[in-house]
Amino acid sequence: MQSNSKALNSVRLFRTASHRCSYKTDEQAATVFVDPDLVIDKSLNSKLSELGYRRSGAHLYRPDCEFCQACISCRIPVASYRMSRSQRRVMRRNQHLRVVEESDLTCSDAFDLYRRYIDERHGDGDMYPATLEQYEAFIKTKTVDTRFYLFYEQDRLVAVSVVDLLEHGLSAVYTFFDPRLKNLSLGKFAILWQIQKCRDMGLPYLFLGYWIRNCPKMQYKSSFRPLEMLLNGRWVLIK
Numbered sequence: 519m520q521s522n523s524k525a526l527n528s529v530r531l532f533r534t535a536s537h538r539c540s541y542k543t544d545e546q547a548a549t550v551f552v553d554p555d556l557v558i559d560k561s562l563n564s565k566l567s568e569l570g571y572r573r574s575g576a577h578l579y580r581p582d583c584e585f586c587q588a589c590i591s592c593r594i595p596v597a598s599y600r601m602s603r604s605q606r607r608v609m610r611r612n613q614h615l616r617v618v619e620e621s622d623l624t625c626s627d628a629f630d631l632y633r634r635y636i637d638e639r640h641g642d643g644d645m646y647p648a649t650l651e652q653y654e655a656f657i658k659t660k661t662v663d664t665r666f667y668l669f670y671e672q673d674r675l676v677a678v679s680v681v682d683l684l685e686h687g688l689s690a691v692y693t694f695f696d697p698r699l700k701n702l703s704l705g706k707f708a709i710l711w712q713i714q715k716c717r718d719m720g721l722p723y724l725f726l727g728y729w730i731r732n733c734p735k736m737q738y739k740s741s742f743r744p745l746e747m748l749l750n751g752r753w754v755l756i757k
Contacts, residue, residue: 529553529562533582540644541733545586552578560663564685570748572727573682573691575659581728589728591748593687594709595755596716596724598744605710605741612707615677616670623658623666627675632657635694657692664691667711669704677704681712687723688716709742 530553539547552571556562558578570591571580581589601609629650636648645652657680660666669677677695681688690712695704709724716724729747730736739745746753 529556536584539583539586541730541735542586542588545583547586548582548584549579550582558661560661560683560685563661563663563682563689567684567689567725568686573661573689575655575657588730588733590730592726592729592739593746593753594713594724594726594742595722595744595746596687596713597722599713599742601710602741605706608703608706609710611702612669612704612711614671615707616672617711618668618670620666620668621664622660623678623680625668625675625678628657628668628678629653631675631678631696632694635697638697657694667708667715669695669708669711676702677708679708679712681715684721684723684725687721687725688712688719689725690727706738706741713742 532551532553534549534551536546536548539545552558552562552566554577558573558576563573563578566578569580571578572591573579583589632653633648636645640646645656657678660680661682663683665681665683667679667681668675669679676699677693679693680691682691690709693705693708695708709726712724716722723746726739726742728736729739743757745756747756748754
């Protein structure tokens with residue numbers, strides 16, 4: 519952690535003004551962004567992920583709220599992870615899916631899938647309604663080490679996972695999927711698949727981004743155990 523902190527000292531940071539929090543509607547939020555002129559390469563992305571930063575489109579950021587520290591970075595140590603009984607059922611229900619890896623997201627069906635996902639699953643959030651401009655900036659904007667994993671049921675696209683390759687893991691940037699296929703639990707399956715992908719690549723961690731206590735949209739992350747959380751600058755194992 520100390521060497522990562524030293525590396526960060528040479529990076530310019532910019533802080534936003536206070537704005538309405540997307541997760542806690544009664545709170546004001548602020549965000550620190552890394553200099554947008556910097557190239558987000560694997561080294562920078564890796565070091566900042568260890569310090570609790572997250573990529574969104576072309577930006578690396580972390581929450582910097584004055585009165586709240588609810589957003590907690592979390593990651594799965596894949597070597598010690600064991601699937602629960604319900605997660606094994608999710609894996610079995612999706613074993614028929616075909617996965618294609620791409621370095622660019624050019625699939626013509628992907629935007630329609632993204633739009634349906636946002637409009638149905640996040641209609642109460644600040645990403646609604648989904649637009650092509652938003653999709654281009656948030657989903658298709660990538661680093662040189664970003665991969666897009668496309669999940670197909672026969673020839674039908676049912677899910678897309680945006681993943682950054684880090685030096686010590688994978689970062690699960692975002693996953694969207696067909697909201698009509700509730701029985702497949704595609705969001706959970708995408709995480710389970712990425713855990714196995716980390717193992718196959720010999721990488722120790724899957725970074726899941728931020729977890730917030732008592733936030734329904736974040737609770738799925740705490741169902742993956744063991745989980746490590748970044749608390750007071752140290753990664754702490756939660757069994």
